[in-house]
Amino acid sequence: MPEQLTLYLLKLSPLSQKIELALVEANAPYKAYQVDIFNKPEWFASKVNPIGRVPVVTYGGPDVDPEDPSPLSAKISESNIILEFVAYPDSGLLPKDPVLRANVHFFINATTKHIEDPFYAFLRGLESYENGSVLKGIEFIQGLFKEGRYFAVGDHYTIADACITPHLARLKIVTETDIGDFPVGAGYMLGEELKGPKFSTFMKYVKRMLEHRSFKQIHDEESVIAFFKKIFIKRVQ
Ligand SMILES: N[C@@H](CCC(=O)N[C@@H](CS)C(=O)NCC(=O)O)C(=O)O
Structure with missing residues (x-):
């Protein structure tokens, strides 16, 4: 720029x-x-x-x-x-093809609606795990991935990948540590569900994005865990 x-x-x-x-x-x-x-x-x-x-x-x-x-x-x-x-024109973060561009915009809207909103509501204890909105949201996003594709849309990293990856990192933390204002064990339960074959395409994408060079450069998992421990304190027994 x-x-x-x-x-x-x-x-x-x-x-x-x-x-x-x-x-x-x-x-x-x-x-x-x-x-x-x-x-x-x-x-x-x-x-x-x-x-x-x-x-x-x-x-x-x-x-x-x-x-x-x-x-x-x-x-x-x-x-x-x-x-x-x-994603200014020569940033390389938006495809030139108009259909792929539309897919990127759709993916970003879907991430907010189907991942960000239900996942943080669950994390704050505002939505129960049982109502299934987190898993339904993940299933919706998984349905957008094309077979054999590395990135969310097209053959290159786009703002669609940048939009979802930070949430995936928090999803990983919650399922591995059970930290959040939800009933004890609900984070682990979510993690177990995601290990099943139904979510394998989604989980492979998660792994790829969390290992992506740029994300490793800006993310420190231990600091996010320490931050979560500070902000989520109401553990329902
Ligand atoms: N919809 C906004 C939400 C921004 C937002 O809620 N930011 C939080 C930090 S993650 C914040 O600044 N909170 C401080 C406050 O609300 O006073 C976006 O996507 O940028």
Whole structure:
């Protein structure tokens, strides 16, 4: 990208990770500024994002200190919209073929609806494991994978892969550690179900994406586990 790009993020959040992943894949230089979302600096809402959420990108304008953002830069928020922005024409993150592009957009919407929403509701103890929405969502996503394909869409890494991978990493953690505000054992139960033949295509994709070079570069599993231990405290016995 020809102009300055600053990413305001919460390093351990999956939504921020999506953007870092896309930027690394695009080989785009960027400055990362970690926002303490539990104690946000006053200037963040007034100068970067009025609703106070991350991730946000500032693009263009003078190359300034991230703590003193310029009114001349564009402010782009909402992780899926930032993903689209990062996939500028020669980033290589969006296929040129219009059908494949449509498939990428569909996959991103489906990830939010069928993975992000049900999985974090389950994690927060707002949806029971028994209602099956997490597994139904995974099944829906699995149905989008074409036989023998390495990536989510087409033959190359796209923003579809960047969008889903951070959630897959958290799914792995939950199924291996049982950390979350759900009844004890529900995380392990989900893990057992996913080991079955019904989900083998999905699980092979998970493995490939978690081992992908760019993801390994930006992800530290131990730090996410430590963060989860801090934020999920209500264990229903
Ligand atoms: N729909 C937004 C959600 C952003 C969001 O909820 N960000 C969280 C961190 S993961 C946040 O900034 N929370 C702080 C707050 O709401 O005050 C997106 O996809 O970017």
